[in-house]
Amino acid sequence: MAGDNIRTLFSSDLKAINLGLESFSETLRREGTEAIQVDWKPPAGGDEKIAVLIDRVENNPKLKRDAANDEAVSRVMKSKPTLIDIGIAADVVPGMHKKLVLHSGPPVTWEKMAGPVRGAVIGGLIYEGLAKDGAEAEQLAASGEIEFDPCHHHDSVGPMAGIMTASMPVWIVRNETFGNHAYCTLNEGLGKVLRYGANSQEVIDRLKWMDTVLAPILKDALAAHGPVDMKNLIAQVLQMGDEGHNRNRAGTSLFIRELAPYLVMLDRKKEDLAEVFRFMHTNDHFFLNLTMPACKATVDTARGIEGSSMITTMARNGTEFGIRISGLGDQWFTGPASKIDGLYLPGYSEKDAARDVGDSVITETAGIGGFAMAGAPAIVKFVGGSPQDALNVTRRMYEITLRENDTYQIPALDFRGTPTGIDLFKVVETGVLPAINTGIAHKDPGVGMVGAGLVKPPVKCFHDAFAAYAEKYGVAP
């Protein structure tokens, strides 16, 4: 027995993995031996308290974490998100009512809401006719008469401020495998828009146009087309230079192409149809609001699996970044929303930036967005400048995920599946945080998007979540 493996070593080329002093791997390379230098860090970044928790979890023989995670990520793989219809929020979104305002991220009170979110709430109340102007809307919002709740509590997601109110038209995505639904508003375009906190008459007017022209036309076209297989569409856009979060150019184009034959056949005014086409065409992010509910409908199926340490929600409300874990029910774990490391549109700088906001990080939660950065060479400037840097971002994410996606693939990585199913345990153990792409809102309500970049989520929420996980699933201290 003993000698066999060693004798095999003696007759093979030495191939080394080096943890620690880099000179040791350099020596081997100089001598013509392949050696990988591991970028090793102490578990949990050397945090002794967390290291103890890791032991508690690892030392519990009764915990079937691998099996639970396997079940969780299998559900993600099996999911088939399909765009089926457009409806009015009050009619389709669970629990929606006239005085309910949904927002992005974990729960937050009016008092603690960030500038752009407040701006969007004000816009939402004016849009609903509950207030006639900003002052009145603010008063109403502060009065306690309005209920605020995260989109995520209502099978929904919203980009940036993520404001959804009762009258808004929403995309309806159904997971054909599991039968669950997810909802998201239609993307309003760039610049002065509600999701960035703008609430001027121009914004309200556009929302009204979306209710009366855009949504009905798209609903009819969609009905004529039939359900759109979102999984298939997302798989395609990842091979066309989108990562599904900060770049949605290919997705928007594909979607227009998908609906065009049905749009032109509708019995509507030519001017309105042209406007619908133009509206989608001039907004590269139109497809984002379809990707998001598709991801939501997918990841939601992995919620509530006993023992699973998979992250099922990541979301920000401009004040806090929050996550939820499959095996820990619906409890949120939060940390302060970060500043974004980003690039700015002309005329703006980081002085203008709001803190991290929006539910769009559902894309990363489902294995695309920043996790598929390797597929989006056009936006590599966000991650350091070279396509190699983009490849490295995706490669790094394999360290903290449970599986390679069976549908979403990266051509540049030899069609390797995207890293899917973020494992809280691995995040805490390696200290590698999820790579999240995002847009940057202006800190003042009503200005709009000022840039885009990468978010470093707060370590605290992962550590807090892990402490709760160890408390529930680890051996007693």
Added chain:
Amino acid sequence: MRNIIVRKDAYYDSVFLMLINQDVKKIDGIQEAVVAMGTDMNRDLLVDMGLSTDEVAAAGPNDLIIALDGSSEDALKAAEKAALELLHKKSAPGKGNEFRPTSVQSAVEQMPDANVAIFSIPGKFVPREARKALDRGLHCMVFSDNVSLDDEIRLKKLAREKGLLFMGPDCGTAIINGKPLCFANVVRRGPIGIVAASGSGLQELTCSIDKAGGGISQAIGTGGRDVKAEVGGIMMLTALEALAGDPETRVLTVISKPPAESVVDAVIETLKKSGKPSVVHFIGARRREDTDSIRFAPSIEDAAWMAVAAAGGPAYEAAEFSMDSASVEKIVTREAAGIGGKQKYLRGLFAGGTLAEEALMVVHEVLGGVYSNVHPDQQYRLKDPSVSREHSVIDLGDDTFTVGRPHPMIDVSIRNEQLEKELVSGEMALLLLDFVIGYGAHTDPAGAMAAEIAAARKKVKDAGGYLPVIASVTGTEADPQVLSRQRRILEDAGCVVLPSNIQAARLAKRIMEKVG
């Protein structure tokens, strides 16, 4: 002052342009800079900023606009030039963005046929990471120290179960398939297979074999504690069994700090069973009777010569020095002549632990007791390893010297500092040094100490004495530092350089005897 340029049909990605925008804005004398495509939104923005022109107003989304507002003509020119350069800049290929996995698991995914993992991370993290490596079928080399004895035993048992090597903890050197791991010398390949529970001892052995014309098949380190009764020589026996079955290995050589009796018996049993001629040197232990196939060597260098002989090289002949006795006598007389005044004591400053022990054993009894931080006899243990007492041999690899700094084989300043201390009292009569070269070691250890050696000699001379400096270099011609080059540097600094550590110690002993 403004400069506004529109370039028709010059499309750039907006993210790329944001980056350029940032850089152009930083140029002295530039208040505003917009490098952007002529989209509706950007054109409106330029109007708001007062940077619009008719040309800008007519631009479309495929036209590039460079709009600059600055305090001088020069600033505007510089900004324009910078913007254009940045637009056409090609990024440097490849460098510095190689992907590095953060764990053993993902490293294995990246290199599925990896076969060895090397650890020089803090010892307390080794068990966890090494277990993962063993579970993935990787042989382990653990350079780290501070791994508990319990963990060492657990890991070695696991490795043996899986038929894997587990070298270390605290294993500084190995040569596998001719490749140097951690601290190792570039030696000829050949039929001699070595298992060693001593780091610098293994380096001295492989280099001595190389100097004697022999070659190495494998040199496997076990870490010093492997031969303790508690560990039971698990890895030494595992490695010997493997070498016994290795067709490339015709001679087995074992070198070790004194093992537990039970381990000695097991090692001898394993060597006998191998049927291969074997050479054994237990450093500082009583020599055993040779058997048919096993020869016990009195020193590392003798072990090298015996192994080379067993592999078909020149027959073994015991010799104190490589040079003839007349030459030795000449050097002794010359070097002893000038020593005088307060000069009384031998001082050995060593980078290699085993080399320090070996030298200590040569000089201890003859000089009537030598103090050391590695002395087996508590009576002669230095209380503070950095403070010499009478005759002293100091292992500078001791924890006292290496807290928060690298080993003296890498950080030569440790020894230079100690040398300065030794000079203070004026009592040092002779300085004995080891130099270990090869991979992992300082890129020029002789050169890094030459000036200090020359200065020390001058200082003693100025005080009316003479300081002999006796040294050896553990290394080979093929090492990056090149043995002959290191010797030359030392000789130029006034050192007498011997072919091995033990010969250097013997010469030092002779000179000290001469002085009386």
